[in-house]
Amino acid sequence: MQIAKVRGNVVSTQKEPSLRGTKLLLLQLVDEEGQPLPKYEVAADNVGAGVDEWVLVSCGSAARIVQGNEQRPLDAVVVAIIDSVRIEDRLIYSKKDQYR
Template identity: 75%
Template structure:
């Protein structure tokens, strides 16, 4: 799994029929300190995440496809959680409430 920040949405009028109704998000990957990496990922949203939220994504195709409701979809990544807080070595590096103050 990987931590990422939602940067935007991806809209496609022509796509595989199994992806109809699936919200796609553009994510920027984050390192263990919460700093942005130069890598991006497009992932299906299974939790209703919004722009600027930090999320947890399941990657690597097979693991992503095992998320309930995605078994028959051609997915490499799925947003599986919206993150509330992250602690690293007894130090808080992210708190969703503090982000929106």
């Protein structure tokens, strides 16, 4: 799994039939210090994440397993909305502090 920040929504009116009804998000991966990386990912959203939230994203074959159907053409799935990230004694991210 990787940590990412939701940057926006991806809207597609024409999709592979197995992806109909799937919400897609544009994610920007972040490093261990919480700094944005120059890497983006489009992911299916299973948890209702919104723009600017930090999320956990599962990629590769694990993404297809999370959806419960290995026939879906998914390479990334948002599996959790992050409340906080702490490394040793340092708070890297806190959702509650973000909205103050």
